Amino acid sequence: MKYWNELDGSTLLNKIFSKPIKIGKIALFSLRIENDQPSINLGFDIPEFPDILPEKWKNKGYNTCRIGITCNEISNLKIHNLPTHEIFALEIKNENTHFKLEAKSKSAIMTFSAKFVSLNGPSVYINGPDDYYFGPKMKSKPSLPIIQGLLFTYSFENIRDEERELRIKSTNVNDSAELGKLFDTLTKPEFAEYKQEEREWHINTLKHFLSTDETFESVFYLFDTYFKDEITDKRNFMKVLLDRLIKYNEEIIERDQK
Template sequence: MKHWNELDGSIFLSKIFSYPVEIGKIALFSFTIENDQPSISMDFDIPEFPDNLPEKWKSTEYNMCRTGITCNDIKDLKILNLPVHEVFTVQINRENDYFTFEAISDSASIKFNTKFISITEPTVYINGPDDYYFK
């Protein structure tokens, strides 16, 4: 899988970006595990910024795009070190009935298989220069 636009729930993402958004670098913001489902949710910033903003987003100097994923029916979860606010490289592959998700940074990694994966609606915000992960 090469683009976030290929995931379920990407209709709004495809409206605010005029091009396919490549799966690659993310700055992980939050990581939640629900063991009764089992499910995983992640929120993260991507280095790309929308080029087709809705009118209500045009009046402010937004500079960062945040989205996330929700994954259900998790198997084979492996976490090396607790993920912190740093840049991860992500790969998502489809193998038979499951997706394989892998995020690796310099000091941590998250790997699992999931039956269902969907992207959350993106938002934009103003990020200060000290908090900017993608240089």
């Protein structure tokens, strides 16, 4: 068996991918064995991401596709070392009366036969750069929710701090110079704690959306801040933020190289 699309239950998969998706590398996240069925359920991420997104999945920052398989009436189960969250090479062979499955990683191997194999999912979610398993092919995609996370410093929902709140309220959020100085005071220390991959993810996200006609309304939707005035030009707000983040990142890189 060569493609996930050949399995029962692949209707949704066929709708959101324009091409067949090969069975191969998986990032295993769950393994459940039921002894009364008997059955095995595997949940995992795949390197590919849908290219035909349903409306409810669009512009949400999703960057990882998760699927799974349910294997019923299993036999000849063999496990060498307990499989953990790592990359496995999965192979499924259709041998007429049953399927033969083998999942192998650097530290573990699992083989078994199953009379029935069906696909679960797919679903999509936002995966941080530290959680990727597929190397360069899984670089973080632009994600507006991470920008909202960075701006949580300015939110009513943040831990109360009178000095910080007064600093925000006293800043003219629509004046680029004042806004830049505020970012230097409140955003720079937090951004400096991020890993290089995370810093680049934020910078590349802003670059990407500023190159489109994005209004950034979704970043501030149901997101109340301590700014006294309404942000009249959200794109300019993001341009100022991007300029500061690039500067901070360059300073951090220069510092780390000394």
